[in-house]
Amino acid sequence: MSLEVLGITVLWVFLYGYLIIASIDFGAGFFAYYARVTKREHIMSKLISRYLSPVWEVTNVFFVFFFVGLIGFFPDTAYYLGTALLLPGSVAIILLSIRGAFYAFGNYGVSNNTFFLFLYGATGLLIPAALSTALTISEGGFLEETENGVVFLAGELFTSFYSWSVVLLAIVSVLYISASFLTFYADRAEDADSREILRKFSLFWSAPTILASFLVFLSLQQHNPEHFEKALDLWWMFGLSFVFFLIATILVYMKKNYGIAFISVMLQFFFAFFGYGASHLPYIVYPYVTITGSVVNETMGTALIVVFIAGLLLLIPSLFLLMRLFLFDADYVKGKK
């Protein structure tokens, strides 16, 4: 495998990891707030905070890893996206900051503050919307290279059908992924009340997820036909994604095997996300930055790969320990520890 393909694959895997665990986190914020306003929080909120408290910082590092790695492996993207994304990027950082800080304030500091919970819940939906615009911009059509540098066409972005369909998909996916995971977690915790509520959520958001995906496909055909054609070549990946969606929904509907159902949801997004990514190549930012044109020099690239492998050797056992103590420890999950 060439350096640039290896690099982009590593980054994409981490972005996928962030997509899953951040979605769980973002959606959980929304559900926690929803539970508070509908006065059902005694059931769900404990469950949600028990899962989230030990892991929120780890979630954030996945994101940091992605953008630091992107600059490392493909320094030119720093130039193009850096100039273009100043405003949307700043908005996303501010939302992320508010969310992270107020989560900690509410959870470790003064608890039971509805305003903190509102910020936490609302940002959970706004952040995916803001972050998804980075993917939209990478499709091309929203940047213009002039003599004075790269210009971001904000007006185009706000009036683009494609851009809004991506935002819609991002929000419903977050709710869907999160509900599927929390159903599984509630089931493990033998918390039947929470499980029922979350199970209904997960079924409720499944159809919109698929509809939104179709919408994105349709608008992509208009917006970037070249990418759309390449995506059709990879039709089997999107097909597999749909199959896993069906498996997940059927299992949840039949109240069976919530664990396998959640793994199917992960696979559903895995195939869709990698299908999307693979068909996007060789472009990182269409049509200015390609992986071959922007890849870092070979010495640095090799050094980064070596560090990455060493880092994984350190991380995987640590992550395993974290999961064992909090996710797979039946007593902890049930709240006995």
Next chain:
Amino acid sequence: MELDSVMLSRILTASTLMFHAIFATVGVGIPIFIMIAEFLGIKRKDADLLVLARRWARGYTITVAVGVVTGTAIGLQLSLLWPSFMQLAGQVIALPLFMETFAFFFEAIFLGIYLYTWDRFSNRWYHWLLTIPVVIGSTLSAFFITSVNAFMNNPQGFDLVDGETVNIQPLAAMFNPATWPKVFHVVMSSYMTAAFILAAIAALAILRKKGSDYHKKALRIAMVAGLVFASGTALAGDLSAKYLAEYQPEKLAAAEWHFETETNADLIVFGTINEEGEVSNALRIPGMLSFLSGNSFDTEVIGLNEFPEEEQPPLWIHYAFDIMVGIGMFSLLISGIFIVLMLFKRFNEWNKPLLWSIVASGPLAMIAIECGWVLAEVGRQPWILRGFMTVEEGATTSGDVGIALIMFILLYIVLAIFTVTVLTKMFKNRPPEAEVEKRYPNGWVE
């Protein structure tokens, strides 16, 4: 001063970094103290010390959270505000930046485990072991990021041919001559600052309600460590000055108002300077600058006049330098006095003037940190990458920096207000004595 996008980018970067530095410093320093308190607590079966470790850790979660979010902000802002710089830097110095994310991972994972497993292990030492990766992770992140900053001051490990970077050696870039003195000084000063902040909190509690044992134990630990780390900081600061004398003489010269190259150069402390470069109202220590630069009065110190005008850093960094050094001396002095009084039983180390000086030392140490960074960063001007790229060439061309600046300033104000209120609320209604009583009703630990 013209508020173009370069200037605005500088202001925004400076705001974010100076805000992050507060939490980053605490983030690097506090884990050591949690580690020490829990260690002594388990070893001596002392309920006070275990509660102390717990309470320090609880406060730490809040500052970590703000450290993480502001750190994420600065990480992204580097690309958003300095795209050309990051495009070039990415080719040469991406390695430590990338390694830093692993250090974050490592720390985040074990901090999460540490905070939620206080009573989960039957052998308390297992829980204590978890502090080791947290200390290593946070100190390593300081190491990696400081080596990036060292590279900006002393770029090595590449050649620039027609705007293209060639002959890249990532390790030479990472371990440039600035790295070791800088890392040593940053890490020591973080530990030291954490010590004096914790000491200040304990001293304030003792002054307010005539000291319980709990606070006296906390203060002793913090002051002993404070003396050790303040000495380390002074030693490392001396090494930093020697480094500057050799590799970045313009920064030292600007900081010392030293214009003509000469041996037996005087050290100028405070004072004022006029348009012609004449210094008045200053305290002059004969030959001291030469001594600081090379351990001998005969050392030749290069003066600022050797450098073209447009490559001279602003002269006001002199004050940042003097304030930092002054605070360093002050901290050494009061921690030294405290230890002496503590060792000789005849004296009373709990006297009011000393306790009030300790209360002052906490915020002062943080001011020293900020002054140190201002000295280091403003003293690098006009370069973003010394000798290769100026700040102006590195900056974004976007016209939206002003709006971003306003949004971020508001964010930092909100975060600052809430951090303070949440931290005070957290500890005010839960006195430590009650917590010891509740957690260890027998007064001791099995």
